[in-house]
Amino acid sequence: MSSHEEGIGQIRRLAKRAERRIRLKRALAVGSKALCGALAVAIVDVGLRKTGILGERQALATFATAGVAVFVATAVAWALRLPNRAGARALDRFHELHDRLASALDFGDSPADVRTPFMNAAIDDAIAAAPRVDPRRAIPVGLPRPFAAAAALVVLLGAEAFFHVRRPAPIAHTKTIEPVDMSADDLDDVQDFLKQIEQTVPSDDTRAAIDEFNKLVDDIANKRLDRTEAFRRMEALEDKLLAGSRADKRALEEQLDRIGDEMKKAALTKPAGEALAEHKLDQARGAMHELAKKLRADQEKPVDKAKIEQMRDALKKAAADADKRRAEMEQRRQELADEVLKMKEKTADGGSDEERSLLEKKERELERLDRDIDARKDAGRQLDRLDRELEQAAEDLMKDLGLSANDLDQGAEDINRMEQQETTQQQKEELRQKLQELRELLRQQGPGGKGQVARLKRFGRMARGQGGSQGQGGQQQGGQGQGQGQDDQGGSEGQGGQGQQGRDGQGGSQGAGQGGETWVLGPNGEKMLMLSKGQGSSGPNGQAGEGEHGGGPGSKWGEGHDPKLQGGATNPKMGTEDTQVQGADTGQGGSRSQVILGAAERGFASRGYKRVYTEYHQVAEQSLAKDEIPAGFRSYVKRYFQLIRPREGQ
């Protein structure tokens, strides 16, 4: 190896060392910055962990990620490629060699035979300079400046690790419900109804249902139920009410018809049969007792065997027919079930549309039949004892009339029991209907129904005379001039003290108080002087009584004010403004004006109002009974009258 090559080799080694130091320096610089970043992340991470925002696993994962990121950044900084001749040039720069080393390495890469004398001279020059080159001094590797920041962050992290964060005890938030809100009127209505039912001495299960219903209403009234719970409770109660009345009424009546028809065939049992056929169970019971008495009476006398025989046949058929029909239905059901099973197997691999349609039809028929059988079974259970008694009576007729009479008495008792049961069912049905009404009310309170409910409530308050407390009276009476007109109309009825709910209503109060001579707006807008008579009594409080038209005792002007008057009295010197109202004559029909007695009185409370209310309510009830009105709309009418009903004690 020539001296040139050795020298170049030496320079190359120096350059390599320099490059390694450059890499190390770069890796330390990047690593320290990354470490600062990672420590900052770690501080935040620990903080979040201590405050409980981050979970244990998340915090550890973040910590580990930050650590790995430092190593990755450092490794990448080390591995990244350096610029060409970076080591040699760094040495050149530090030792002010003017690229001697870098150029020598460059020239040294060329084959020796193509090197020019100048290149060789340059290489020699670099070789001569190489001994005083020191990579350590040229590229000093010290701790980069960010390490100081990293150390500070480590201290901070340590301090944070010892810092105890008090976690505030979680405040237990009690769950609140959004209770269903029903007007007191509706609840009163339901409670009244329940009281009425209770007064009819119901059966035990009906009483239990009423108690449960009462509890439900009580919970709603005390706002202990939200909508979901209220509906759930109502559904449960309805299921309970339905459970006892599952017997199909129609099926029961059909069977009673059948028994009655059979019993009508015999002369002795004809009255009882007719009563049963007409579903007059109390009459049927009486007829049965009569027949039993007759049989006992006939025990002493010679017996008309033909009649007895006829009666026996009738009773036997009446008892037996039910079983026969049930058996027929069971058989039919079995056949249909077999048929459906076969069709299902057939269409399992995919049949034609026609076959599938037929199968569906059969399945529906089977379901219907099942329901019929269940209904008849339920009805049959109720009639089972009656059937047995009638059968026993028929058998005993041949042995002993006394025994047969006893059997008939038992049958009569069965009918009595059925009657009672029917009454219970009726009550349950009423309860169920009321429950449905209640559910309908709640349903109306859902989204979209609240406004309506609010209007009804407002109307209810107004009807009870409580609605003007927030200036509602002003709406009714408007300005002073308007109030005057209305007042005068009221004044003609001898009602005082109206329109006292708001300031705007004070004019009304005065108008009423002065009574007698007031201006009103006529139909064409002209003012008319009206002389009213029979003003309310001029009591010290100025309260006009309930004096009806012309009948009041007041011979003097009213004085004072209604004690419920709010705000100061209207200043009489304050000018008023007359309002001209042009009536629009549409020409449509006659406008029969009707005076609703007591309507001007606070709270609609008067005997006259009660009378009017009763009249209208009856008409409404008749219309509801006569016309086909959807259930949803029926409830509106009923509620309306419920809300405007006159109150007791008013």
Add this chain to the structure above:
Amino acid sequence: MDSESVRVEVTLFRKRVDDLRAEIAKSIVGNREVVDGVITCMLAGGHALLEGVPGLGKTMLVRTLAETLSLTFSRIQFTPDLMPADILGTTVIDEMQGGGKSFEFRKGPIFANIVLADEVNRATPKTQSALLEAMQEHRVSVGKRTHVLDEPFVVLATQNPLEMEGTYPLPEAQLDRFFFKLHVPFPGRDELHEILDRTTGGEIEKRTAVLDRDAITAMQHLVRQVPVARHVQDYAVRVLQATHPETAEAPDLAKRFVRYGSSPRGAQALLLAAKIRALFDGRFAASVDDVRAVVHPALRHRILLNFEGEAEGVKTDQVIDAILKSVPEAKSEKPARATPN
């Protein structure tokens, strides 16, 4: 030639340059960079454009240089009425002794080794362009004849940047033919004292020629042999590319204010000047620092500013400063072999 003889040659080169500098310094105070620039142009075989306000010794410098070299010197004062023939020469009818007449070419002032084109921007473009062929090709075509100029041939032109009225700025093509454009700065206080001491005293020191034609030719030949490492050449190329606003290397200033960047002649000037600078320093190879040192005079007249740049008063030196800041000295690339020069 072996490395030892190279070392001797380089040492001799340095000595000659030092002698030349010392001789020039007898008349020219300070202005080391300008003097070195002019010498560099001469050794590179190029031409220099000296720009400075009147009275800074531009003409004096050129005259002194001519006096210190055993070369022919001519001075042309450019005026608006100067004609190309006044520079190149003209053909005249010569009466022979026998009574016959013949056409004879009378050489103009361009036929000299060192030509001082004083206030070159005062001549018309037509006259200025008469210099084009001479500067690039070192020959003059008059009529059907081409006359080769003697080597070395150096045009040292001066121009005044202040008096723009009645001047004709040099076209880009002609500017590109100047190896360097040197700014002659105003002297400092000490230098002014020195100037006054020398010029207002009694006897002015006489200058002697220190270099002859052969020596200069040998030096020019030596310059061309200096090798350049790949990374140095690559730096020169990247600097040149950065003068072009459309390249990625160009700094924002260049992208905004430069219309055209330098021609490849700029890179040639960079490397040649870097080599000369290395020899000045007694080194055998050019370095990146050498390139950086000559970027301004080599490229400042080759960068053409756009209208916005002109309007903003941006100087090409500012653009070059931005380029030097933005272009890294080294770039990761595959190592390549050095090119022997």
